[in-house]
Amino acid sequence: MRESYERSFDEFVAARSTSLMRIAYLVCGGSHHDAEDLLQGALEKLYRHWDRVSADDPEPYARRVLVNAAISRARRRRLLREVNVAAPPDTPVPEDHSVHLRSVLVAELLKLPPRQRAVLVLRYWLDLSEAETAAALRCSTGSVKSQASRGLARLRTYLDPSVFAEVTG
Amino acid sequence: MNVEETLRKAIDERVAEVRPPAGLAQAVRRRRARRRTWYGVAAVAAATAVIAGAFPAYQALTAPPQAPVLSGGGSPDPALPTPGGVEPALPSPGVSAPDGKRDESTATFSPETGPFEVTATAEPEATPAPAGDGREYGGIAIGHIPGGLKWNGQTLENTFGSAPSTYSRMWGVDGEKWVQVIVYRGAAVGDLAARLAGYREQGAKPIRINGHEAFQVRTGEAMGLLMEKGQPVLAWTQPGYGIEILSHDVAESEVRAVAESIETK
Numbered sequence: 001m002r003e004s005y006e007r008s009f010d011e012f013v014a015a016r017s018t019s020l021m022r023i024a025y026l027v028c029g030g031s032h033h034d035a036e037d038l039l040q041g042a043l044e045k046l047y048r049h050w051d052r053v054s055a056d057d058p059e060p061y062a063r064r065v066l067v068n069a070a071i072s073r074a075r076r077r078r079l080l081r082e083v084n085v086a087a088p089p090d091t092p093v094p095e096d097h098s099v100h101l102r103s104v105l106v107a108e109l110l111k112l113p114p115r116q117r118a119v120l121v122l123r124y125w126l127d128l129s130e131a132e133t134a135a136a137l138r139c140s141t142g143s144v145k146s147q148a149s150r151g152l153a154r155l156r157t158y159l160d161p162s163v164f165a166e167v168t169g
Numbered sequence: 170m171n172v173e174e175t176l177r178k179a180i181d182e183r184v185a186e187v188r189p190p191a192g193l194a195q196a197v198r199r200r201r202a203r204r205r206t207w208y209g210v211a212a213v214a215a216a217t218a219v220i221a222g223a224f225p226a227y228q229a230l231t232a233p234p235q236a237p238v239l240s241g242g243g244s245p246d247p248a249l250p251t252p253g254g255v256e257p258a259l260p261s262p263g264v265s266a267p268d269g270k271r272d273e274s275t276a277t278f279s280p281e282t283g284p285f286e287v288t289a290t291a292e293p294e295a296t297p298a299p300a301g302d303g304r305e306y307g308g309i310a311i312g313h314i315p316g317g318l319k320w321n322g323q324t325l326e327n328t329f330g331s332a333p334s335t336y337s338r339m340w341g342v343d344g345e346k347w348v349q350v351i352v353y354r355g356a357a358v359g360d361l362a363a364r365l366a367g368y369r370e371q372g373a374k375p376i377r378i379n380g381h382e383a384f385q386v387r388t389g390e391a392m393g394l395l396m397e398k399g400q401p402v403l404a405w406t407q408p409g410y411g412i413e414i415l416s417h418d419v420a421e422s423e424v425r426a427v428a429e430s431i432e433t434k
Contacts, residue, residue, distance in 0.1 A: 009194060010194045013193055013194040013197070014194075017189040017193050018187075018188055018189055020189070021187055021188060021189040022184040022187050025184060025187045026180065026183075026184065030183075032187070035187070036189070036190055039189060039193070040193070040196055040197055040200055041200075043193070043194075043197040044197050044200050044201050047197055047198065047201055048201065075399070075400055101175065101179075102175060102178060102179030102182060103179070103183075105172075105175060105176055105179045106176075106179045106180060106182075106183045109176065109179075109180070120176065121180070124173045124176055124177055125176070125177055125180045125181075152172055152173070152176075155172050155176060156172045159172055159175070
């Protein structure tokens with residue numbers, strides 16, 4: 001019994017940890033260190049409730065724990081003045097405009113408020129529905145819509161060539 | 170150009186090299202075991218201290234989780250690591266050792282998973298936590314802590330606000346439920362007073378705590394901004410002191426009881 005419990009947890013980690021690690025990396029603002037810590041924390045919680053969670057699909061649960069932990073952490077770090085903002089890397093301007101544009105978009109994504117960032121990651125990178133995103137973030141679909149709209153609006157400005165040129169100098 | 174599609178592609182490129190660390194499942198088990206071990210050992214140590222009056226042993230055993238507590242024996246729980254597999258754990262930055270020395274290690278405070286999560290990233294130092302329930306510090310004494318919550322043995326000093334002279338301790342259980350009481354002294358009181366004024370401006374209704382005007386609110390990610398589902402905060406100032414209580418999964422009435430039990434020296 002215990003053996004199958006452990007084995008199924010190992011299998012889940014082996015199968016899904018890359019995807020979860022990438023979500024963690026994005027929602028925590030692009031810090032590998034924080035992402036690893038978040039992921040371990042989320043998986044630990046999952047492990048603790050594995051007998052119950054594994055009966056269903058554990059991934060949405062893991063995602064929910066992950067994004068909410070990232071949001072809470074960001075909030076608490078503000079309180080603690082220990083903001084470990086992973087500064088977007090100084091990306092040299094490549095010759096290819098579209099590559100540079102994508103680099104700017106991700107840098108801007110990582111600067112968005114944590115909840116807004118999480119919404120964009122879940123909705124547009126993971127392709128979750130509004131309802132699934134709302135469930136993951138424990139908020140209403142209306143809130144998902146408004147956060148997505150605001151986040152996209154901010155990123156969309158960089159698609160305007162004049163703004164892009166101004167920002168990238 | 171479609172921003173959603175461009176963003177998706179941009180993220181794909183950015184995370185292509187992001188991979189989880191090797192041995193993740195085992196690391197998760199070790200992390201779980203550390204937490205369980207600390208609680209188990211602390212509970213046993215408390216009982217030992219009461220029964221045998223073995224205060225030094227209690228002090229040693231209730232220190233932040235240290236590998237040696239496991240030495241000399243295996244565990245019937247398969248999740249528990251072997252003694253050699255236990256990772257060292259450290260206080261967080263800004264956490265003072267009992268002798269008042271500030272720890273400058275790189276360990277991370279891990280608040281969202283609870284104040285009892287200790288993540289080690291540096292060599293451990295033998296700094297047993299002060300004994301007791303930790304209710305006297307920063308010039309205050311706390312008369313009531315909700316049942317079941319235990320002090321994590323750490324004091325954060327000068328971490329909050331722009332001015333020094335802040336002291337913080339946390340009591341919790343299993344990282345899920347906790348209260349944190351932050352004491353502001355000297356110039357640091359002004360930081361808190363400014364936030365309280367902001368709460369009032371945003372429409373928060375004051376309550377009274379031991380005759381002082383206080384605010385019990387929820388704040389968002391931007392410190393000082395009220396938010397319906399934000400972090401619960403109960404705070405007030407009084408001559409020479411500012412006190413702020415943060416909590417998670419603790420009833421408002423319980424938090425008020427903590428506040429009302431606080432006496433200043």
